[in-house]
Amino acid sequence: MTIQTLEIMKCTHEKQKPEADQLEFGKYFTDHMFIMDYAEGKGWYSPRIIPYQPLTLDPASMVFHYGQTVFEGLKAYRSEEDGSVRLFRPEENFKRLNQSSDRLSIPPIDEAQLFAYLKELIRIDKEWIPTKPGTSLYIRPFIISTQSNLSVAPSQSYKFMIILSPVGAYYKEGINPVGIFVEDQYTRAAQGGTGMAKTAGNYCAAYKAQERATSHQKAQVLWLDGMEKKYIEEVGSMNVFFKINGEIHTPELSGSILEGITRRSVIELLQSWNVPVHERRISMEEILSASKSGTLEEVFGTGTAAVISPVGELLWKDHQMTVNDYKTGEIAKKLYDELTGIQTGKREDPFGWSIILNEDYE
Structure with missing residues (x-):
């Protein structure tokens, strides 16, 4: 598969980052997001990192009506030992994303390219990775069907996106049953x-x-x-x-x-x-x-x-x-x-x- 040039547009005004003790799951989001489009006959195209922003979709976009969508969840960690940024088995998440896509009749994404795009997104928003023990940067890749059509059939166009969210410790007072x-x-x-x-x-x-x-x-x-x-x-x-x-x-x-x-x-x-x-x-x-x-x-x-x-x-x-x-x-x-x-x-x-x-x- 041809390597596509990643377009990067950085935000002009950064958000205020929450304090570590304010972090909850899925409440805060970083300054940037990744997005890429798909069209039948063209494949996946136009990979880009842009400022985090709302989407504009046609009311007839098929995701609203038939639920053709898949997602993943993984985390980036800042090591307390050496300050390095770490991902845990991300290749398994990419593989499972494509397995989910296959079941929902969504075209697959090149996993190696996906990893390269994710690394660049994390690099740009690395200051959002919390450092307090138990915290992490939650990573949510997802795909939605976007064709404007009410026919009950797989969409002919899609958007793939990645958003990032700093999250606190799941157990605020220790691991409890x-x-x-x-x-x-x-x-x-x-x-x-x-x-x-x-x-x-x-x-x-x-x-x-x-x-x-x-x-x-x-x-x-x-x-x-x-x-x-x-x-x-x-x-x-x-x-x-x-x-x-x-x-x-x-x-x-x-x-x-x-x-x-x-x-x-x-x-x-x-x-x-x-x-x-x-x-x-x-x-x-x-x-x-x-x-x-x-x-x-x-x-x-x-x-x-x-x-x-x-x-x-x-x-x-x-x-x-x-x-x-x-x-x-x-x-x-x-x-x-x-x-x-x-x-x-x-x-x-x-x-x-x-x-x-x-x-x-x-």
């Missing part, structure tokens, strides 16, 4: 659907279930399979793991579960520690049985935002299951420390997961 509501009424996804894709509709369709969880004073939803409402899939926007009798179990990827990059990293870490890991179908009846027998030792979610989110309680129908006396488990804490240590440069990275952005980032 949360309560989980097991959803047995609504369905997140089914085999053959879009559950494996990171697309907008998967998330808004979960709002009603989250309302139910909130009404039961629970922080997150644990989804079950769409067919039998029997087998565990994932927690909210995270994958889920169970420690049962000293071994780790997580639902297998069946086409309805998002293949989390943190999930994969956790599995590889556990295997390197010689901890048995099983990817398989797991029923709620099995989890209830393990809870009653005392062999359910830990439950935790994994994802980009929280990294590791320990679970202290599961509510399924009339069954209230307390996990590890509502305390963070040993494995969950060890995984959190190791992953965040690798991401921020505090710990060695034997896997080569971190990409260090050296040039002009000091």
Whole structure:
């Protein structure tokens, strides 16, 4: 693929940057954004970095009507050790973006070019990367369909964008367990659907279930399979793991579960520690049985935002299951420390997961 010249237009007035203790997820955005267009027969063209600004779209743009859109989420970290800027396994995010695009009939983007554009955007807005422990720069690449047409068919034009947002520590008072509501009424996804894709509709369709969880004073939803409402899939926007009798179990990827990059990293870490890991179908009846027998030792979610989110309680129908006396488990804490240590440069990275952005980032 031909390398395209990146056009850069810098803003004339920089925004005031928030204090580290004011940071919330997705509230503040940097001075610049990346944008690129696609037209059928022309391909992706006109890559550019411009001042952060609103978009102007035709009311008939297909994204508004048929939801043909995908996105990703990753982070840039400023190392406390040497001040370097680091990305955690970004190539996996680019690969998954194209996998999601394929499922939504969106044309793929060259992953090497995408990485080059992202690095330049981060370089320009590097002063927005917070330095306080636990903070980071959240990166949101996304694609929307823009053709002005109400026909039910894939769009012939798209916009690809990247926006950046400084975010605070997910756990403001340390890593603490949360309560989980097991959803047995609504369905997140089914085999053959879009559950494996990171697309907008998967998330808004979960709002009603989250309302139910909130009404039961629970922080997150644990989804079950769409067919039998029997087998565990994932927690909210995270994958889920169970420690049962000293071994780790997580639902297998069946086409309805998002293949989390943190999930994969956790599995590889556990295997390197010689901890048995099983990817398989797991029923709620099995989890209830393990809870009653005392062999359910830990439950935790994994994802980009929280990294590791320990679970202290599961509510399924009339069954209230307390996990590890509502305390963070040993494995969950060890995984959190190791992953965040690798991401921020505090710990060695034997896997080569971190990409260090050296040039002009000091």
